[in-house]
Amino acid sequence: MKDKKPVSKKLIMLPLILGISSFCTFALYFYSANHAPYTYTDIILVGPILSFIGVIVSIITRRSRKLYPTLWTSGLIVCLFSFVICVLIIILLIAIMAATFNGNWL
Secondary structure (H helix, E strand, O other): OOOOOOOOHHHHHHHHHHHHHHHHHHHHHHHHHOOOOOOOHHHHHHHHHHHHHHHHHHHHOHHHOOOOHHHHHHHHHHHHHHHHHHHHHHHHHHHHHHHHHHOOOO
């Protein structure tokens, strides 16, 4: 078997960057949800997508985690954490909308 070429540091940094950008979209959502124009509330859908892509990249680059273990682990943890947070917020929003439309208030 051929030895694979090691993955570059830029590709290993990608999950960390995507996880941090997911947190930024989460913060932008909360800012927009609490201020009058409410123009950026749909950005909550971008957060889980960025986090999921980061998790996929982490899985793809798992063979090279021995080169940069801290960078790889932190990228995976940030992406998983932001994915869980964003999905829980979306589930909460769906539950509130369902309760509102059914006439049952929380």
